Amino acid sequence: MSKLFPVQEIGSLAKPKWRTKGLRQQLSSQDLSEAEEWAAKLGIQDFHDRAKSILKTANEKERVKAILELSTLYGLRLFETSGVDNDGVGGEQQRVEMYEHVIKAVQGMNLLGHVHSFDNKYFNKGVAESKISRNTPSTCQNSSMSRNTPTGP
Amino acid sequence: MSLEIQLAGIHPRSEKLIELTRSYERAKASWSQVEVQLEQETREVIKLQESLGFKHFSDGALGWQDQLRPVTRALQGVESGTRYSRWFDTNTFYQKPIIVGKISAGNIDPKNFLRADLLTKERDRKVTLPGPYTFSQLSENKHYKNYADLLFDIATAEREIIRRLKNEGVTLFQLSEPCLVYQPYRESFRDQSEVDLALGAIRSLVKDSPGDFVVQTYFGDAAPLLPALLNLPIFGVGIDLFETDISSFNEQEKTSKAFVLGVVDSRESFVEDANWIADTARKFSEKVDARQLVLASNSDLKFVPQGIANQKLEALSKASELLEGSG
Numbered sequence: 001m002s003k004l005f006p007v008q009e010i011g012s013l014a015k016p017k018w019r020t021k022g023l024r025q026q027l028s029s030q031d032l033s034e035a036e037e038w039a040a041k042l043g044i045q046d047f048h049d050r051a052k053s054i055l056k057t058a059n060e061k062e063r064v065k066a067i068l069e070l071s072t073l074y075g076l077r078l079f080e081t082s083g084v085d086n087d088g089v090g091g092e093q094q095r096v097e098m099y100e101h102v103i104k105a106v107q108g109m110n111l112l113g114h115v116h117s118f119d120n121k122y123f124n125k126g127v128a129e130s131k132i133s134r135n136t137p138s139t140c141q142n143s144s145m146s147r148n149t150p151t152g153p
Numbered sequence: 154m155s156l157e158i159q160l161a162g163i164h165p166r167s168e169k170l171i172e173l174t175r176s177y178e179r180a181k182a183s184w185s186q187v188e189v190q191l192e193q194e195t196r197e198v199i200k201l202q203e204s205l206g207f208k209h210f211s212d213g214a215l216g217w218q219d220q221l222r223p224v225t226r227a228l229q230g231v232e233s234g235t236r237y238s239r240w241f242d243t244n245t246f247y248q249k250p251i252i253v254g255k256i257s258a259g260n261i262d263p264k265n266f267l268r269a270d271l272l273t274k275e276r277d278r279k280v281t282l283p284g285p286y287t288f289s290q291l292s293e294n295k296h297y298k299n300y301a302d303l304l305f306d307i308a309t310a311e312r313e314i315i316r317r318l319k320n321e322g323v324t325l326f327q328l329s330e331p332c333l334v335y336q337p338y339r340e341s342f343r344d345q346s347e348v349d350l351a352l353g354a355i356r357s358l359v360k361d362s363p364g365d366f367v368v369q370t371y372f373g374d375a376a377p378l379l380p381a382l383l384n385l386p387i388f389g390v391g392i393d394l395f396e397t398d399i400s401s402f403n404e405q406e407k408t409s410k411a412f413v414l415g416v417v418d419s420r421e422s423f424v425e426d427a428n429w430i431a432d433t434a435r436k437f438s439e440k441v442d443a444r445q446l447v448l449a450s451n452s453d454l455k456f457v458p459q460g461i462a463n464q465k466l467e468a469l470s471k472a473s474e475l476l477e478g479s480g
Contacts, residue, residue: 024179099244112422113458116166118237118246119218120174125458127422 013091162453258313334373415451430472
């Protein structure tokens with residue numbers, strides 16, 4: 001029987017520092033110390049194997065993929081351990097920015113340039129210039145990464 | 154009737170400055186590098202105003218992190234934590250001021266408000282500040298039992314900020330009061346007593362030099378409040394022409410006030426046609442006999458990328474030429 005008041009996640013989780021930094025450059029074991037701390041809290045059993053492979057690889061594509069997977073896993077585990085009834089795609093850890101991610105997948109829309117959101121944060125303003133339609137899937141990659149991520153113990 | 158064009162708030166940063174501030178956040182650029190670029194772009198915004206025939210000059214407020222921040226930082230009794238709230242119906246945010254004690258003017262550094270060092274030459278300087286009512290409405294009050302006390306203390310503290318900025322040569326202050334015409338997320342809309350309080354706070358703020366102030370409303374219909382706004386002892390009133398129902402204005406309204414016409418939409422990337430702007434302003438002036446018309450954006454242009462904002466200013470300038478040519 002479905003719940004009368006299901007508890008759901010509704011969007012992005014803040015990205016951990018190691019996720020943001022690791023997409024741009026090689027990480028050190030110190031960079032992953034926060035991830036290690038949270039691995040214990042979230043029950044990420046294979047954290048050390050994953051961390052080792054992230055630190056070892058010189059291949060940028062492999063590193064980015066491994067970091068996005070680990071970050072998604074943390075998001076999913078956080079939702080699971082918090083007791084929410086849907087885990088979504090693990091807090092949209094694969095997205096750079098939520099609007100830009102979708103707009104890039106839409107035909108008929110264009111990105112005009114960055115707008116100041118607050119502090120030193122910005123978003124790329126999209127504009128509909130002609131009839132819009134789906135160009136490429138915007139969530140398949142996220143969903144497939146979430147689907148392929150093992151569930152918690 | 155005289156005519157001019159003005160900036161109506163924060164101007165957008167360039168892609169170069171944006172990238173540099175992002176690099177700074179990632180510890181890949183120093184703050185001094187950001188400052189050099191900020192200074193260069195501020196000069197460019199001033200130069201743009203010169204080339205477009207502005208009479209009052211703003212520095213573009215490129216360093217402001219949101220519309221309230223410099224005021225928040227200059228007040229005692231106000232803290233800001235990590236809470237951010239949406240700036241009306243835009244995809245931008247502001248750090249919410251938290252009122253934790255009696256408000257008074259604190260450490261006011263004029264450089265946080267205005268790059269007076271870059272606004273060289275003899276010229277009129279303009280600064281945009283949140284009005285006391287809007288500042289109070291967008292804050293979280295944890296101290297005052299009586300709202301009127303909060304409102305009037307903000308007004309008194311802002312007077313001190315204004316006094317300091319006058320020493321920097323500022324001759325025109327835009328008090329932005331969007332909350333007078335649009336109030337997000339409130340259970341009850343303002344009643345007359347609250348409007349009276351808000352206008353009273355503005356009166357107390359401007360009393361030393363009423364001729365130096367414009368009260369700018371935006372994101373809502375100013376028509377219901379217009380008679381009260383025109384009664385304020387100020388130089389001018391700003392209205393958002395995209396939201397204000399001017400058909401409800403009295404026929405042949407005559408006023409000794411200046412009108413700041415928000416005739417380009419700062420939330421819209423479409424660049425308005427100069428002929429359309431001129432035509433709209435002409436129709437307005439046929440209906441309202443104002444002391445002066447100022448063509449401006451309805452609000453901060455920071456809601457669009459810089460290239461578009463600059464095109465909108467160019468359209469305003471061209472419209473102004475068309476109006477003067479036909480006048």
